[in-house]
Amino acid sequence: MATELVKVTINEKTFDVPKGARLIDVCRQNGYDIPSFCYYSDLALQASCRMCLVRIEKMPKLQTSCTITVTDGMVVTTQSEEIEKAQRGMNEFLLANHPLDCPVCDRGGECELQEMTFDWGGLEERFTEEKNYYPEKYLSPMVANDQQRCILCKRCTRVCDEWMGEEAIEAGGRGAHTVIGTYMGWLDCSQCGNCIEVCPTGTLLDATYRHQTRPWELAQTISTCNFCSDGCQMSLGSRGGELMRVVARDRYVNGINGEFLCVKGRFAHPFVNHEARIRTPLIRYKKGGKLIPATWDEAIRHVAERLDTIANDHGRNAIGVVGSPRLTNESLYTLHRFATELVGTDNYTVADAFSLKSFFANLGAPLATHRDIRNAKTILLIGGEPEELQPLTGKQIRQAVRNGGAKLVVANSVRIRLTEQAAAFLHIRPGTEDAIVLALADEGTSSLAAQKTGLETKDIDAAREILANTAGDVVVMFGGELSREAQAILAQLTFAAEGQRVLFHPLPLFNNSVGALDMHMLDGAMTASEMLDACGSEIRAMYVAGSFLPQHLEGREDALAKLDFLVVQELFETETTATADVVFPAASYAEQDGTFTNNDGLVQRVRQSIPPLHQAKADWIILAQLAKELGLDFGYEFAPTSVFRSIAENIPAYSGLRYPLLKDESQPVQARYNIGQTDVSEALTAVRGSVEALANEGDKIFGTPKVGHELFKIGNLTDKVPQFHLLASGNPRPETTAISPLYQITVK
Amino acid sequence: MSTQITQIQPLSQPVELGVEPATFSPEVEAEIDRHLAKYPIIRSAILPLMFIVQRERGYLDPPGVLYLANRLKLRVTDIWEVATFYSMLHTAPIGKYHVQVCRTLSCKIMGAGKVTEHCSKKLGIKVNETTADGRFTLSEVECLGSCGTAPMMQINFDYHENLTPEKIDQVLDALP
Amino acid sequence: MRIEAIGCEPLQLRRVHLENSRSLDVYRANGGYEALKKVLDSMSPDDVINEVKKSSLRGRGGAGFPTGMKWSFVPKDSPKPKYVVCNADESEPGTFKDRYLMERDPHMLIEGMLIAAYALGARTNYIYTRGEYKYLIDIMDVALDEARAAGLLGEKILGTNFASDVYTHTGAGAYICGEETALLSSLEGLRGHPRMKPPFPAVSGLYACPTVVNNVETLTAVPDIIKMGGEAYQKLGTEKSGGTKLWSVSGHVNKPGVYELPMGYDDMEKFIMEDCGGILGGKQLKAVIPGGSSVYIMRADQIIGKDVRMDYEGLVAAGSSVGSGGFIVMDETVDVFESTKNLTEFYKHESCGWCTPCREGTDWLVKVFKRIDKGGGRPEDAQLMLDLCDNIEGKSFCPLGDAASWPIQSAIKRFPEDFKRRLQANGDHST
Numbered sequence A: 001m002a003t004e005l006v007k008v009t010i011n012e013k014t015f016d017v018p019k020g021a022r023l024i025d026v027c028r029q030n031g032y033d034i035p036s037f038c039y040y041s042d043l044a045l046q047a048s049c050r051m052c053l054v055r056i057e058k059m060p061k062l063q064t065s066c067t068i069t070v071t072d073g074m075v076v077t078t079q080s081e082e083i084e085k086a087q088r089g090m091n092e093f094l095l096a097n098h099p100l101d102c103p104v105c106d107r108g109g110e111c112e113l114q115e116m117t118f119d120w121g122g123l124e125e126r127f128t129e130e131k132n133y134y135p136e137k138y139l140s141p142m143v144a145n146d147q148q149r150c151i152l153c154k155r156c157t158r159v160c161d162e163w164m165g166e167e168a169i170e171a172g173g174r175g176a177h178t179v180i181g182t183y184m185g186w187l188d189c190s191q192c193g194n195c196i197e198v199c200p201t202g203t204l205l206d207a208t209y210r211h212q213t214r215p216w217e218l219a220q221t222i223s224t225c226n227f228c229s230d231g232c233q234m235s236l237g238s239r240g241g242e243l244m245r246v247v248a249r250d251r252y253v254n255g256i257n258g259e260f261l262c263v264k265g266r267f268a269h270p271f272v273n274h275e276a277r278i279r280t281p282l283i284r285y286k287k288g289g290k291l292i293p294a295t296w297d298e299a300i301r302h303v304a305e306r307l308d309t310i311a312n313d314h315g316r317n318a319i320g321v322v323g324s325p326r327l328t329n330e331s332l333y334t335l336h337r338f339a340t341e342l343v344g345t346d347n348y349t350v351a352d353a354f355s356l357k358s359f360f361a362n363l364g365a366p367l368a369t370h371r372d373i374r375n376a377k378t379i380l381l382i383g384g385e386p387e388e389l390q391p392l393t394g395k396q397i398r399q400a401v402r403n404g405g406a407k408l409v410v411a412n413s414v415r416i417r418l419t420e421q422a423a424a425f426l427h428i429r430p431g432t433e434d435a436i437v438l439a440l441a442d443e444g445t446s447s448l449a450a451q452k453t454g455l456e457t458k459d460i461d462a463a464r465e466i467l468a469n470t471a472g473d474v475v476v477m478f479g480g481e482l483s484r485e486a487q488a489i490l491a492q493l494t495f496a497a498e499g500q501r502v503l504f505h506p507l508p509l510f511n512n513s514v515g516a517l518d519m520h521m522l523d524g525a526m527t528a529s530e531m532l533d534a535c536g537s538e539i540r541a542m543y544v545a546g547s548f549l550p551q552h553l554e555g556r557e558d559a560l561a562k563l564d565f566l567v568v569q570e571l572f573e574t575e576t577t578a579t580a581d582v583v584f585p586a587a588s589y590a591e592q593d594g595t596f597t598n599n600d601g602l603v604q605r606v607r608q609s610i611p612p613l614h615q616a617k618a619d620w621i622i623l624a625q626l627a628k629e630l631g632l633d634f635g636y637e638f639a640p641t642s643v644f645r646s647i648a649e650n651i652p653a654y655s656g657l658r659y660p661l662l663k664d665e666s667q668p669v670q671a672r673y674n675i676g677q678t679d680v681s682e683a684l685t686a687v688r689g690s691v692e693a694l695a696n697e698g699d700k701i702f703g704t705p706k707v708g709h710e711l712f713k714i715g716n717l718t719d720k721v722p723q724f725h726l727l728a729s730g731n732p733r734p735e736t737t738a739i740s741p742l743y744q745i746t747v748k
Numbered sequence B: 001m002s003t004q005i006t007q008i009q010p011l012s013q014p015v016e017l018g019v020e021p022a023t024f025s026p027e028v029e030a031e032i033d034r035h036l037a038k039y040p041i042i043r044s045a046i047l048p049l050m051f052i053v054q055r056e057r058g059y060l061d062p063p064g065v066l067y068l069a070n071r072l073k074l075r076v077t078d079i080w081e082v083a084t085f086y087s088m089l090h091t092a093p094i095g096k097y098h099v100q101v102c103r104t105l106s107c108k109i110m111g112a113g114k115v116t117e118h119c120s121k122k123l124g125i126k127v128n129e130t131t132a133d134g135r136f137t138l139s140e141v142e143c144l145g146s147c148g149t150a151p152m153m154q155i156n157f158d159y160h161e162n163l164t165p166e167k168i169d170q171v172l173d174a175l176p
Numbered sequence C: 001m002r003i004e005a006i007g008c009e010p011l012q013l014r015r016v017h018l019e020n021s022r023s024l025d026v027y028r029a030n031g032g033y034e035a036l037k038k039v040l041d042s043m044s045p046d047d048v049i050n051e052v053k054k055s056s057l058r059g060r061g062g063a064g065f066p067t068g069m070k071w072s073f074v075p076k077d078s079p080k081p082k083y084v085v086c087n088a089d090e091s092e093p094g095t096f097k098d099r100y101l102m103e104r105d106p107h108m109l110i111e112g113m114l115i116a117a118y119a120l121g122a123r124t125n126y127i128y129t130r131g132e133y134k135y136l137i138d139i140m141d142v143a144l145d146e147a148r149a150a151g152l153l154g155e156k157i158l159g160t161n162f163a164s165d166v167y168t169h170t171g172a173g174a175y176i177c178g179e180e181t182a183l184l185s186s187l188e189g190l191r192g193h194p195r196m197k198p199p200f201p202a203v204s205g206l207y208a209c210p211t212v213v214n215n216v217e218t219l220t221a222v223p224d225i226i227k228m229g230g231e232a233y234q235k236l237g238t239e240k241s242g243g244t245k246l247w248s249v250s251g252h253v254n255k256p257g258v259y260e261l262p263m264g265y266d267d268m269e270k271f272i273m274e275d276c277g278g279i280l281g282g283k284q285l286k287a288v289i290p291g292g293s294s295v296y297i298m299r300a301d302q303i304i305g306k307d308v309r310m311d312y313e314g315l316v317a318a319g320s321s322v323g324s325g326g327f328i329v330m331d332e333t334v335d336v337f338e339s340t341k342n343l344t345e346f347y348k349h350e351s352c353g354w355c356t357p358c359r360e361g362t363d364w365l366v367k368v369f370k371r372i373d374k375g376g377g378r379p380e381d382a383q384l385m386l387d388l389c390d391n392i393e394g395k396s397f398c399p400l401g402d403a404a405s406w407p408i409q410s411a412i413k414r415f416p417e418d419f420k421r422r423l424q425a426n427g428d429h430s431t
């Protein structure tokens, strides 16, 4: 779609720029630097810092370039004595009440006010009066606050409102006594810390990183988050083999998430250097005995022998191989080869919450990228809870609606927070998500679906109406509630409309759930739960890279104990290692190179920020060594690049990919899944059957889940971060906010 | 089930607010409803409602704030951000009688300083202080539109103009 | 305190001295609601707007924008509801005319608003009154109930198909909420921050709908304009400034009060020395701030013997402006350094804090004034203050920033001696 161009003259040079573009952007894109604090693209205009002043012909007084949209023939001056004086004046005003304590400020060295002052500030300091004073304090376990440094650009309040939809932090007071804060001074929100990220000064600070290093002492490594499937790009700041902090500040990183991160991505990293990390290989020489440190050679040899005997005694299929959806593609690919080529078992899988196999098998349209979501015209969300489980997706949806005027259609058994933005909310009975998919695929079933979901037919028709009347992009999202068949039907959905494009956005739970599928780890004969049920009978030994999820072990607590032999690769001791015979120390995402594939199908780089801790090794290296011991050489010469090359050669969707092609996170590369028509008539019959079998009445779930009910859940990793225990226990307001809220708990 | 935009309860409130929302008599509730009825968007009623809560509870205390948040379908921090912007709204306790002496130019040149001084002496408190018995709070405020009848003070909502020391004494002594 | 018309028949002040002037009966008995009847019977909305245009009525709130033109900016075709909002926030220091209009003649305002609502097609209208004027809100509510009961509000007004209603709304103590866009933010239940213009309220105002914001005195002028016709009203004043204007006189005069003068009243000196009874205690006139605090301060010698004409053009020519008509008279005992400090403290207190120059600038200026006041003045302070004002003026988000700098700029220029005295003061006590 070609945009109309207009002529704009800036400092005597004329440019053709897109009609309706913002003057400040136009100037910057054409090399005229314009200072600003409050302007932040894709947030509501503020025009309060008054730094971005320019002179426009035929306009009285200086104008704020952040509020001006260019018009044809506009003549602009961005540099002159008058403008410079004004900008120096503004900067001087901002510094008037700003303490000059940069040497002790965590932001020192990456502070926009500091930089602006060097570039645009006045030289002599004329403000000799007393500065307004506010004490430092904590707003939450994650957010520290030094009010004095605030320049009231209100980026924080705007991201909290527009990105997060939480409006947890606001401006209070008036005039020179305006402060950023909350009622009662305690911040109860999802603790994403994006207010910290966008703060140009040291006003809002990472409480977990307070006074630890100066920014310039940190080695910055661009990598991919290892929590949810959104795959945010982030900068790992390390010093001396220790991971000190995580930011998305896009001066370092320019990924799909811009400056956005969620509470886990930003604050849960301390697990990496936690002292509970498994340090050496461990062997349990006799059942019920203790795990005893061993050398790598000894442990590898031990495992090789035992697997060999079990294969000989019980057959190869008696050995189950299980991977974690947190592993890199490199490790999962190697694990698949380990299972199929070396062990030769049919029983391998990934311990994930649900499988997207039949969705991808029937994919009828491309996957949406997060940028596509932001620009969508209509978004259909069936099940799931992105604001808690895929926070970046949640933010993109919110902005699509608030800033982009998109329509959001939600079908969910719970009134999730995103329904605040919804144009249509189908409040269905729990477990009836399939019925909605059916009704959308086949109008004839509307009344059936209505009956089973507890809606009225007109509600469903209204939703279908919105979808059918959308010109532009419709993004279809879904969570783990859908059956295999419903996934297939959904993957083939279309809504007849002019100039419409359907895009899909699955909502798996883990950073590499999609990669695990691509690496064929879900082609095995059993699911994780089935495999646990088979322990001691069909399955006599198991090789687990990672751990099972609580929901797998629930009701099957003693399954693993029934095994003759259990090998686990892990960072920490878990329920899964409890009965393991051998445990290998695995390296975390921060200690290795590799790739994750996110829910956009983007293959993104994981980069080593610190050397492996203790004796830990990347999972794929452990497997390759074990394979060597058993007489098979994967031929990787122990370089992740060569593993990835092998992936590219054997996995069609990844063909032609190489690390160098993935090096720029601002140009992410999407895996090439094959897209096409498939016959889902059987699936339709099956789903109609299962929907008809649903009860005709049943209770609905009322109330909106509390912010953080999923994000703050304690898992194996967040368990290692004391702040998360405070959040998990309801983020209580401490007696005093003058010292770190951590004083409330004894850190183990 | 509704398919319109869903107005839902505040999602993000300070935990441990540790109080129940305030409750009011049917008469007051009716008064509140009358205000809400004036506007197409409920949030518009925030200032009138704040004055009512303040009148009923002395100031905007946590139960009052929680009440407002629920009634207006806002977050408590939204109440805070508005309450702290306006000089007539109080988020901290204040005297039963709020003695507000106008300090702006017309009153100043007509002797506002003496008025403040006299009140201060008589009440035994400095500006911005409250008497121990909680009866009086003394403040200096900006122009109240009595410049033609300066100097003046406002006690709660009542104007007292063309003030002389004698008149100030009468007014203050007459208060129940 | 006086309330009277001088040099013209009382128009706005016609009823203020009558017994029960507030009541509907007295209002009707003295020509009330005839204009509304005339409008509903015989005029189209455009006729009304044209009459107002002919009257060359200019906004009495301070900006002096031609009212008829403002009304004509409202898009006729817009499907959205439209609103008329009366600005009764009257917080400009030295201004108290709106207060007496509402206290003594509330129905005149209601009639004016209804005529505006008819002209603009507004179904709902609000009177935004400053919170301190609570007793006026009560008076207006009584009057509105009377009017409603008499079929002058609500459906089928005066038996016609015209339907419109007026409600009171309270502010809560914020000068900035007198600024029309901040007023609308406040009316929407938000912090009283001004909004970006464009879009102007006429296009996107209250709830993003077309809205006209007018001052009380502007709206109360409308019934007479309709009754006597735009031209007749204009002729009461000058060509560019039609009609009569209320001046709120305060400070060192023998007869402070609200005076209604024809626009273009010929001599400010005569007004002060005779009409307002001269300077208190026979002292010498030193300075006048003629249009509320937000205008240039005038020296006595800019007034005495200068035949200053009291209308928009005349006051600009004389080096100040009409503003809100808050006429503050200061005698020889006043120290202009002090009076300027006082006003700067006002602006600091009332700055909404949205934009950098006003928020930080007024805070800084007050600190400088206080230092000087404590004897810490330095010769370069005058230059510093002027430069700070220059960095605020024309760069702030809304006009309050300008309003804060003008008194200082004019005071330092026109009363240098009052500043010099302090600045030569004994050295630097500031640190």
Ligand SMILES: Cc1cc2nc3c(=O)[nH]c(=O)nc-3n(C[C@H](O)[C@H](O)[C@H](O)COP(=O)(O)O)c2cc1C
Residues within 6 Å of the ligand: C058, C059, C060, C061, C062, C063, C064, C065, C067, C087, C088, C089, C090, C091, C092, C175, C176, C177, C178, C179, C180, C181, C213, C214, C215, C216, C218, C219, C398, C399, C400, C403
């Ligand atoms: C800081 C500031 C304060 C203002 N205060 C008032 C006020 O108290 N009353 C008023 O009528 N207009 C006030 N105005 C002017 C309004 O913005 C607006 O111009 C006026 O209400 C329009 O009505 P009018 O055209 O009838 O004058 C103020 C403007 C500014 C910039």
Ligand code: SF4
Residues within 6 Å of the ligand: C176, C194, C350, C351, C352, C353, C354, C355, C356, C358, C359, C396, C397, C398, C399, C400, C401, C402
């Ligand atoms: S100039 Fe700026 S800070 Fe001052 S009142 Fe206007 S917007 Fe607020």
Ligand code: FES
Residues within 6 Å of the ligand: A035, A036, A037, A038, A039, A046, A047, A048, A049, A050, A051, A052, A064, A065, A066, A067
């Ligand atoms: S960036 Fe334009 S005013 Fe702040």
